[in-house]
Amino acid sequence: MSWYLATPLVLPFLTAVLSFLLRMGPAGRWISVGGNVLLLLAAAALMQQVLREGVIAGQMGQWAAPFGITLVADLLGAVMVVITAITALAVSVYALSDIGERAEYLGYHALFNVLIGGVVGAFLTGDLFNLYVWFEVMLISSFGLLVLGGRREQIDGGVKYVTLNLISTILFLAGVGLLYGMTGTLNMADLARTVPQLENQGLVTVVAVMFMIAFGVKAAVFPLFFWLPAAYHTPAFSVSAVFAGLLTKVGVYALIRMFTLVFNGDVGFTHDILLWVAALTMITGVLGAAAQNDIRKILSFHIVSQIGYMILGLALLTPLAVAGAVFYLVHHIIVKANLFLVGGVVERLTGSTELPKIGGLYKSAPLLAVLFLIPAFSLAGFPPLSGFWAKYVLVAASLEVEAWVLAGVALVVGLLTIYSMTKIWAEAFWKAHPEGIDPVMSRVPRAQMRPLLLPIAALAALTLVIGFFPEPFVVFAERAAAQLLDPSAYLAAVLGGDA
Amino acid sequence: MEALLAITIGVLVAASVYLMLARNVLRFIFGLVLISNAANLTIFTAGRLTEGKPPLVPEGLDAPVGTVANALPQALVLTAIVIGFGLFAFALVLVFRAYTSLGTLNSDEMRVAEPREDART
Numbered sequence: 001m002s003w004y005l006a007t008p009l010v011l012p013f014l015t016a017v018l019s020f021l022l023r024m025g026p027a028g029r030w031i032s033v034g035g036n037v038l039l040l041l042a043a044a045a046l047m048q049q050v051l052r053e054g055v056i057a058g059q060m061g062q063w064a065a066p067f068g069i070t071l072v073a074d075l076l077g078a079v080m081v082v083i084t085a086i087t088a089l090a091v092s093v094y095a096l097s098d099i100g101e102r103a104e105y106l107g108y109h110a111l112f113n114v115l116i117g118g119v120v121g122a123f124l125t126g127d128l129f130n131l132y133v134w135f136e137v138m139l140i141s142s143f144g145l146l147v148l149g150g151r152r153e154q155i156d157g158g159v160k161y162v163t164l165n166l167i168s169t170i171l172f173l174a175g176v177g178l179l180y181g182m183t184g185t186l187n188m189a190d191l192a193r194t195v196p197q198l199e200n201q202g203l204v205t206v207v208a209v210m211f212m213i214a215f216g217v218k219a220a221v222f223p224l225f226f227w228l229p230a231a232y233h234t235p236a237f238s239v240s241a242v243f244a245g246l247l248t249k250v251g252v253y254a255l256i257r258m259f260t261l262v263f264n265g266d267v268g269f270t271h272d273i274l275l276w277v278a279a280l281t282m283i284t285g286v287l288g289a290a291a292q293n294d295i296r297k298i299l300s301f302h303i304v305s306q307i308g309y310m311i312l313g314l315a316l317l318t319p320l321a322v323a324g325a326v327f328y329l330v331h332h333i334i335v336k337a338n339l340f341l342v343g344g345v346v347e348r349l350t351g352s353t354e355l356p357k358i359g360g361l362y363k364s365a366p367l368l369a370v371l372f373l374i375p376a377f378s379l380a381g382f383p384p385l386s387g388f389w390a391k392y393v394l395v396a397a398s399l400e401v402e403a404w405v406l407a408g409v410a411l412v413v414g415l416l417t418i419y420s421m422t423k424i425w426a427e428a429f430w431k432a433h434p435e436g437i438d439p440v441m442s443r444v445p446r447a448q449m450r451p452l453l454l455p456i457a458a459l460a461a462l463t464l465v466i467g468f469f470p471e472p473f474v475v476f477a478e479r480a481a482a483q484l485l486d487p488s489a490y491l492a493a494v495l496g497g498d499a
Numbered sequence: 500m501e502a503l504l505a506i507t508i509g510v511l512v513a514a515s516v517y518l519m520l521a522r523n524v525l526r527f528i529f530g531l532v533l534i535s536n537a538a539n540l541t542i543f544t545a546g547r548l549t550e551g552k553p554p555l556v557p558e559g560l561d562a563p564v565g566t567v568a569n570a571l572p573q574a575l576v577l578t579a580i581v582i583g584f585g586l587f588a589f590a591l592v593l594v595f596r597a598y599t600s601l602g603t604l605n606s607d608e609m610r611v612a613e614p615r616e617d618a619r620t
Contacts, residue, residue, distance in 0.1 A: 136582045144589075147593065166531055182545075
């Protein structure tokens with residue numbers, strides 16, 4: 001049984017080693033693609049197993065929980081692994097044409113796959129200290145990817161990204177230490193059992209806030225998000241896309257996991273903070289985006305505002321709201337990674353992503369225009385795309401608990417998102433090129449274009465599928481939410497039947 | 500002993516926060532090194548201190564006899580030190596590289612990735 005859990009974890013690291021050894025020539029990039037195809041298969045197998053048997057857990061090295069390191073997959077963990085594999089595959093195909101030989105020689109594919117391994121590990125681990133280790137795996141490889149190539153911009157963005165993320169890591173570590181001091185365990189299921197029995201619940205809340213800040217930095221919530229728009233527009237587009245899709249979402253996942261499983265004793269305090277954070281994150285993100293004139297900077301700020309929606313779902317903590325957060329996570333990863341990939345093609349065709357300098361793409365590249373519209377309108381929440389259903393569930397959940405203001409904020413932010421998306425549309429696609437040049441699709445060779453457009457089209461198709469057939473996805477999200485809010489199945493799977 | 504360590508941690512954190520508030524990025528990194536050591540000490544102290552009783556298993560037995568020191572926090576701290584070492588090595592090189600290519604260590608002047616509004620026009 002633990003093979004289902006271990007395979008998606010081992011594959012990325014194996015791929016990383018092989019693609020590093022064979023990084024000269026084209027072998028490395030195809031190993032990366034092949035490895036990610038296998039990862040997707042392994043993730044699908046894991047998903048099928050979780051759907052069939054419920055929560056599955058495996059004890060690494062046969063050390064029984066809570067003493068050993070536990071890997072565990074519930075519905076949320078499994079779906080995150082699947083979506084990670086989809087994103088990784090899409091980006092590794094895109095990288096075939098996006099990443100130059102110089103970056104490949106410096107080990108791009110190895111760093112990329114280690115990053116994916118770290119993300120998968122974070123989603124599958126059932127041990128708090130192990131989560132810290134996966135965060136570090138992710139962090140060090142993302143540092144490498146961010147500054148790979150060493151342009152001045154990258155170094156500049158890198159300094160901010162590295163320093164602020166290291167602070168969050170240290171807070172996380174200190175929180176782990178204090179929690180261990182209080183409970184004597186680091187197994188998340190065991191923590192869920194022991195934390196409510198502690199006498200000093202005030203101290204638990206203090207530690208909860210430490211975790212909230214640590215994961216909040218990773219998830220880029222207000223007021224801790226400033227590293228994100230400083231850095232995400234600087235690296236290669238493949239790197240931007242995988243960062244935008246996955247990295248902040250690991251922070252959101254960690255928040256959801258800890259604040260449904262362990263820190264749910266003083267909901268009136270912690271989740272009220274989260275409500276404020278959610279609203280302010282949505283607003284500041286979308287307003288920040290409105291002020292920007294570069295496609296990638298606009299999209300970076302939109303990551304921040306979209307994170308607010310997911311935190312909103314967590315903060316409301318009703319079954320419908322948490323289901324909305326899960327649905328939003330899945331929808332957002334696909335859409336956001338895709339928009340960054342589209343941005344990469346725009347840069348290829350026009351030489352820039354700064355809106356005043358480009359234009360005329362609708363005339364010369366209508367296919368790209370359509371492929372941009374799908375994720376862009378989905379992000380803004382146009383029916384019947386996936387973003388509409390995600391926002392619909394969250395707004396419905398807010399109205400259900402009579403949080404009128406929050407529902408209003410969510411709707412207004414959706415409206416302002418349309419403003420940013422139409423700005424990109426009007427400037428990059430609709431208006432004529434300022435210097436009268438037509439960016440012609442054929443300027444980029446067909447063989448180079450195919451790996452760029454294929455993943456974009458595939459992710460757009462996925463957005464359409466979720467949009468037109470939301471029913472199974474919503475039902476799935478509701479089941480995942482039910483598992484999160486009633487962790488008895490999780491505890492039983494990890495700790496054995498007596499829990 | 501716990502009290503002494505707790506005070507030490509407090510002093511370390513205070514010093515590192517002071518360093519990290521500086522605009523000079525190098526000072527910031529030094530602050531980060533200090534605070535990570537404070538975090539490591541926190542874990543160590545949180546695991547309860549036992550003096551002079553190494554957690555060794557006597558020959559022929561399966562478990563240590565009597566009260567021994569908690570070995571788990573030491574393992575955790577060791578892991579954290581190793582990871583921290585790697586990260587700080589990277590951070591130091593990055594700051595050095597920033598100094599050579601941006602020509603400054605002042606974080607206020609690092610505006611290449613986010614140029615000022617008035618400078619753009």
